[in-house]
Amino acid sequence: MGKVLEKKRLKEFLKKVSKGKDLIAPVKKGTLRFEIVEDLNDICLEGRPLFPIKKFFSPAKQDLMKLNLADKKKPFEEEKIRIKPRVIFGARLCDFNGLLRLDKLFNSKEYQEDYYKAARENTLLLGINCIPAPSKYCFCESMSLEKYYDLFFHDLGDKYYIEAGSPKGEALIMNLEDYDFSIPDIKCDKKLDKKDLAQYYDNPAWSTENDKCLSCGKCTAHCTTCLCFDVFDELEANAKIGKRFKEWDSCQFLNFTLVAGGGIFRKDRLPRFKHRIYHKLQYFREKFGFDMCTGCGRCIEACPRLIDFTEVINNFK
Amino acid sequence: MLLTTTPYKITQKEKLAPETYLFRVEKSGKNKKKTDKKNNEKLNYEPGQFYEVSVAGFGEAPISVCSYSDEFIEFNIRDVGEVTHAVVNLNEGDELWLRGPYGTHYPMKEMLGKSLVIIGGGTGMAPLRGVIKYVEKHRADYDRVHLFIGFRSPDAIIFKKDIELWNRIFDLHLTVDKADADYKGKVGLVTKIVEESGLSADNQEAIICGPPAMIKFTVMALEKLGFSHSQIFISHERRMKCGVGMCGHCMISGIYVCKDGPVFRYDQIKNLHE
Numbered sequence: 001m002g003k004v005l006e007k008k009r010l011k012e013f014l015k016k017v018s019k020g021k022d023l024i025a026p027v028k029k030g031t032l033r034f035e036i037v038e039d040l041n042d043i044c045l046e047g048r049p050l051f052p053i054k055k056f057f058s059p060a061k062q063d064l065m066k067l068n069l070a071d072k073k074k075p076f077e078e079e080k081i082r083i084k085p086r087v088i089f090g091a092r093l094c095d096f097n098g099l100l101r102l103d104k105l106f107n108s109k110e111y112q113e114d115y116y117k118a119a120r121e122n123t124l125l126l127g128i129n130c131i132p133a134p135s136k137y138c139f140c141e142s143m144s145l146e147k148y149y150d151l152f153f154h155d156l157g158d159k160y161y162i163e164a165g166s167p168k169g170e171a172l173i174m175n176l177e178d179y180d181f182s183i184p185d186i187k188c189d190k191k192l193d194k195k196d197l198a199q200y201y202d203n204p205a206w207s208t209e210n211d212k213c214l215s216c217g218k219c220t221a222h223c224t225t226c227l228c229f230d231v232f233d234e235l236e237a238n239a240k241i242g243k244r245f246k247e248w249d250s251c252q253f254l255n256f257t258l259v260a261g262g263g264i265f266r267k268d269r270l271p272r273f274k275h276r277i278y279h280k281l282q283y284f285r286e287k288f289g290f291d292m293c294t295g296c297g298r299c300i301e302a303c304p305r306l307i308d309f310t311e312v313i314n315n316f317k
Numbered sequence: 318m319l320l321t322t323t324p325y326k327i328t329q330k331e332k333l334a335p336e337t338y339l340f341r342v343e344k345s346g347k348n349k350k351k352t353d354k355k356n357n358e359k360l361n362y363e364p365g366q367f368y369e370v371s372v373a374g375f376g377e378a379p380i381s382v383c384s385y386s387d388e389f390i391e392f393n394i395r396d397v398g399e400v401t402h403a404v405v406n407l408n409e410g411d412e413l414w415l416r417g418p419y420g421t422h423y424p425m426k427e428m429l430g431k432s433l434v435i436i437g438g439g440t441g442m443a444p445l446r447g448v449i450k451y452v453e454k455h456r457a458d459y460d461r462v463h464l465f466i467g468f469r470s471p472d473a474i475i476f477k478k479d480i481e482l483w484n485r486i487f488d489l490h491l492t493v494d495k496a497d498a499d500y501k502g503k504v505g506l507v508t509k510i511v512e513e514s515g516l517s518a519d520n521q522e523a524i525i526c527g528p529p530a531m532i533k534f535t536v537m538a539l540e541k542l543g544f545s546h547s548q549i550f551i552s553h554e555r556r557m558k559c560g561v562g563m564c565g566h567c568m569i570s571g572i573y574v575c576k577d578g579p580v581f582r583y584d585q586i587k588n589l590h591e
Contacts, residue, residue: 067373075373228565233376259556260398271591283571
């Protein structure tokens with residue numbers, strides 16, 4: 001059993017739960033984006049932002065160390081990680097399921113990336129149900145998403161039905177009125193007909209979509225679960241001080257597999273395209289037992305050529 | 318912290334070939350004391366593993382160890398990229414910053430009692446030098462040791478002093494791809510020399526490191542001699558930027574070369590999709 005909140009009390013509720021924290025929500029300023037909310041009136045729950053929430057867990061560009069070449073004993077000084085506690089409101093199940101996948105890479109038993117770990121520990125996840133699916137490219141219905149959130153809101157017209165998914169979430173809605181309701185599952189127009197892709201690797205159908213690819217990397221930039229990165233040293237004009245930083249990279253770029261001496265292992269676009277899809281739908285599954293893709297459809301919607309890998313897979317006979 | 322790196326002291330620098338140097342580093346200063354307290358002052362790496370070698374302002378690069386010792390680490394540095402260029406400009410007494418060791422190693426302990434066929438091409442000899450140094454120290458553990466070493470030209474030959482020694486204690490075949498008429502040594506592709514060796518595959522384990530094309534043709538040569546793919550170990554070259562299975566650059570078919578490799582048994586990776 002969950003709770004109920006009248007819509008006119010939403011702002012008051014968000015203000016209360018985000019006290020002393022950053023409130024992150026979809027904000028409409030030109031395009032719809034997840035941003036730190038400055039004015040509660042800016043929050044917009046129509047549609048889903050084309051950029052996912054991953055930047056709050058692993059920024060597009062993140063300083064790792066200060067460099068001081070003059071100091072031979074200590075040329076590196078590690079940046080301290082400071083994460084202000086935050087509340088994400090208005091993200092969807094695909095977004096939060098994306099975090100469950102990224103946990104496997106950035107916050108596993110074996111290895112924890114400090115920034116990601118701190119961000120995960122300091123973020124409350126307040127999601128909203130997708131009725132109807134916010135984009136025609138959504139296909140999460142095919143992806144067996146988990147009900148993963150601290151709180152989950154379902155729009156009932158003049159009020160929200162709210163369900164807690166964690167003790168932290170429960171504490172936030174303790175004082176709200178009980179309400180009996182069962183949240184319906186998300187329905188999508190688009191489907192992914194899941195198959196064992198191993199047997200289709202050499203299928204010529206991959207080429208028809210791949211031939212449109214511009215290697216621009218938008219698919220990976222918008223992906224809920226793509227967080228490959230490169231590391232760079234950058235010096236200031238005096239060539240004495242600078243920084244070491246990490247920055248998102250994309251497996252769709254030609255130089256992604258470049259090694260010293262000029263060798264590139266995925267020179268053609270086709271193996272790069274297949275690498276992306278197989279990683280999302282096969283390699284990750286073999287290791288962790290579930291797909292890396294969460295069916296958010298952003299890679300299709302963001303693509304300048306609307307390349308749609310679900311069409312390729314659905315048409316395999 | 319992601320990519321934390323620690324200083325090591327460069328105690329030897331030796332020119333091996335044009336643009337190629339052997340660096341020896343040892344634990345230094347604070348780094349040494351800190352590990353002393355933990356009663357773990359010895360270095361602990363195995364042949365085939367690598368370190369992320371770092372020079373502030375230039376970046377990090379994965380470099381295989383080419384030694385076997387708990388006192389020092391040696392790296393063969395060829396000046397081919399931004400980081401390696403910065404490294405070759407360092408000198409004895411300077412500090413080199415390292416993370417590691419990372420990755421899998423050649424399974425030396427699982428090869429006890431076997432004869433070894435060690436086949437290296439060019440800079441690919443670097444990790445194999447670690448293997449051979451290991452064998453030197455544990456000579457009684459192995460049966461016969463055959464070395465097949467190829468370089469593109471006589472002036473590209475590295476580890477000359479080692480090769481002289483290996484020639485005395487092992488069955489060694491050194492060859493170069495091309496040479497002037499006055500070159501006295503063997504000329505020809507190392508893959509061909511392997512094929513013509515007539516070695517029997519019985520009780521043998523093969524260890525290969527070199528450029529991708531050399532590995533491919535060496536495997537074919539070994540197949541002709543009757544080797545099965547489970548008798549062959551190779552080391553994959555990839556862009557191992559982070560070394561801890563996160564950055565994604567070295568992934569092939571879901572396998573992280575930095576973590577699951579770089580050393581693989583050939584039958585386990587031969588069918589991977591690039």
